[in-house]
Amino acid sequence: MISNTSHAQTLRASAGEPEKAESASSTSPSEIALTNVSKTFALGKGQTLDAVSNVDLNIAGGEFIALIGASGCGKSTLLRMIAGLEDPSQGSITIAGQSPEDCIKRHKLGIAMQEHGLMPWLSAWNNVAMPFRLAGLPIDKKRVDELLALVELADFAQAMPKQLSGGMKQRVSIARALVLKPDVLILDEPFGALDAVTRRLMNNELQRIWSQQPTTTILVTHSVEEAVFLADRICLMSPRPGRLELIEEVELNRPRGLDTMHEPEFRQILAKLTTALDDVCTQGSRQ
Amino acid sequence: MISTLKGIWTRYWGILILLAAWQFFVSINNINSIVAPSPQGVVLSLINNADYFAGEALRTTLTASGGLLLGLLLGIVIAALAWSTPTLSGLLMPMALLLRSIPIVAFVPIIVRIAGYGTHTVLIVTTVLSFFPCYVFALSGFQEVAQVRKDFCRSVGCKTVGWRFFRYVAMPTAVPNILTALRVLAPTALLVALVAEFLIGADGLGYVMLRARSDLEMDKSWAAALLASVLSVTFFALFSWFDKKYRSNWQA
Numbered sequence: 112m113i114s115n116t117s118h119a120q121t122l123r124a125s126a127g128e129p130e131k132a133e134s135a136s137s138t139s140p141s142e143i144a145l146t147n148v149s150k151t152f153a154l155g156k157g158q159t160l161d162a163v164s165n166v167d168l169n170i171a172g173g174e175f176i177a178l179i180g181a182s183g184c185g186k187s188t189l190l191r192m193i194a195g196l197e198d199p200s201q202g203s204i205t206i207a208g209q210s211p212e213d214c215i216k217r218h219k220l221g222i223a224m225q226e227h228g229l230m231p232w233l234s235a236w237n238n239v240a241m242p243f244r245l246a247g248l249p250i251d252k253k254r255v256d257e258l259l260a261l262v263e264l265a266d267f268a269q270a271m272p273k274q275l276s277g278g279m280k281q282r283v284s285i286a287r288a289l290v291l292k293p294d295v296l297i298l299d300e301p302f303g304a305l306d307a308v309t310r311r312l313m314n315n316e317l318q319r320i321w322s323q324q325p326t327t328t329i330l331v332t333h334s335v336e337e338a339v340f341l342a343d344r345i346c347l348m349s350p351r352p353g354r355l356e357l358i359e360e361v362e363l364n365r366p367r368g369l370d371t372m373h374e375p376e377f378r379q380i381l382a383k384l385t386t387a388l389d390d391v392c393t394q395g396s397r398q
Numbered sequence: 399m400i401s402t403l404k405g406i407w408t409r410y411w412g413i414l415i416l417l418a419a420w421q422f423f424v425s426i427n428n429i430n431s432i433v434a435p436s437p438q439g440v441v442l443s444l445i446n447n448a449d450y451f452a453g454e455a456l457r458t459t460l461t462a463s464g465g466l467l468l469g470l471l472l473g474i475v476i477a478a479l480a481w482s483t484p485t486l487s488g489l490l491m492p493m494a495l496l497l498r499s500i501p502i503v504a505f506v507p508i509i510v511r512i513a514g515y516g517t518h519t520v521l522i523v524t525t526v527l528s529f530f531p532c533y534v535f536a537l538s539g540f541q542e543v544a545q546v547r548k549d550f551c552r553s554v555g556c557k558t559v560g561w562r563f564f565r566y567v568a569m570p571t572a573v574p575n576i577l578t579a580l581r582v583l584a585p586t587a588l589l590v591a592l593v594a595e596f597l598i599g600a601d602g603l604g605y606v607m608l609r610a611r612s613d614l615e616m617d618k619s620w621a622a623a624l625l626a627s628v629l630s631v632t633f634f635a636l637f638s639w640f641d642k643k644y645r646s647n648w649q650a
């Protein structure tokens with residue numbers, strides 16, 4: 112775990128421009144600790160559903176975690192709990208030693224979901240500026256411009272969401288999640304609706320953005336390839352109840368490029384995780 | 399010129415044929431204009447009394463749009479209060495339904511008793527009858543914020559009940575609903591104003607209809623009715639255009 116932190120940070124220092132690397136060292140991203148976290152939903156009529164069960168996980172500051180698993184196994188529920196949008200039924204979650212709510216109050220959390228959730232009545236620029244307004248902070252115009260440039264949408268600042276493509280909307284949504292300089296970035300299948308080619312491009316961009324910003328990132332994805340390409344560690348969840356079945360370290364060099372996907376190590380991890388995912392899913396359906 | 403005429407013909411030939419049939423029917427049967435005036439008579443009456451009709455039509459238009467806007471404003475403000483205080487919304491919704499189900503002919507005399515005779519009473523009636531639909535549309539608009547947007551707001555530390563959320567998210571979310579309310583209510587507001595004028599005897603097109611009929615000036619009465627329906631269509635077209643223009647920015 113500890114080695115992982117330094118690993119991520121050296122990579123960032125080497126990947127980012129000098130001044131970005133400097134800002135990276137000034138704020139340190141938060142580590143996240145999940146202890147015995149469970150979530151049980153009441154379905155009414157006395158029925159309950161165990162969505163997440165006994166999850167223990169420590170995420171180092173600046174680490175990139177990917178969460179994979181069958182549909183309905185509790186990934187989003189786990190993310191929502193980490194983001195403070197849902198309370199765990201049992202166990203505890205801390206971000207930098209404090210509760211997720213504290214993290215939210217300090218504006219240190221950013222989320223981007225599968226549905227981009229942009230405000231259709233606002234331009235891309237105003238959507239990215241929205242967190243400032245909602246948080247009651249003065250709008251840092253330079254920061255908004257910077258973020259739009261980071262996701263390569265500077266030319267589309269005044270475009271309305273309906274004028275943007277699906278991938279562009281997702282990029283605006285990611286820019287919006289990053290604008291308050293969060294220490295923790297939570298992504299729930301942000302690229303789920305995109306085609307394979309756009310998705311790979313977006314993965315590349317996400318990696319670049321992550322390497323420039325000191326951010327602990329948790330990404331839920333259905334694509335094992337995406338997980339292997341982006342993550343430092345991959346967590347595999349088993350369905351009903353959602354448990355962590357397997358945690359796999361990805362020791363591929365960064366920055367990873369399109370050619371990384373053809374490397375034997377990449378193929379090997381991909382094959383291993385795909386098999387494990389298939390196993391977990393078929394077990395689930397046999398029950 | 400010819401192409402414009404052709405355009406009018408292809409779009410409105412139904413109405414033109416109806417007018418022709420009406421004129422034909424009235425002249426062939428030699429019907430007295432007290433029973434049914436000819437279209438020619440109606441148009442002549444409109445032209446001969448252009449100033450008079452313009453003045454009365456303007457009056458009715460102003461009262462109707464004034465009542466509509468006041469009702470809208472009131473509806474939005476009360477809906478905002480109801481949004482922030484669920485107990486209030488529980489109290490107001492049955493009242494809204496009750497008031498909506500009273501027929502206007504029964505409603506107007508009650509208001510007249512309280513407020514007296516005059517244009518201000520027409521304004522009050524139009525306001526009250528516009529208020530409740532606006533309130534219902536606005537409130538459901540405020541409550542329609544999608545879960546992803548709520549989650550996003552909470553993730554940046556904005557509670558989904560406070561003023562900031564209302565101003566930046568709930569209020570804009572309700573705009574398409576409010577546009578719909580305006581579009582649907584605009585012709586209704588006009589109709590309500592006309593009926594109120596008619597029942598109260600307050601100046602305006604509704605009263606013109608009433609007085610011309612009792613004076614047996616059927617051309618004038620029909621002219622007022624024609625003008626009223628033209629106004630109603632114009633209202634609808636105007637607010638539909640407005641709706642279309644602004645709604646497009648709400649499609650993600």
Ligand SMILES: Nc1ncnc2c1ncn2[C@@H]1O[C@H](COP(=O)(O)OP(=O)(O)OP(=O)(O)O)[C@@H](O)[C@H]1O
Nearest residue numbers: 152153154160162181182183184185186187188189
């Ligand atoms: N608010 C809720 N009330 C009741 N049950 C819920 C609620 N939210 C989620 N669940 C249930 O919890 C389980 C896990 O849901 P969750 O959304 O976390 O799955 P997921 O892993 O994100 O699936 P997917 O990959 O399809 O998004 C599901 O069985 C779902 O029906």
Ligand SMILES: [Mg+2]
Nearest residue numbers: 186187188299
């Ligand atoms: Mg999910």
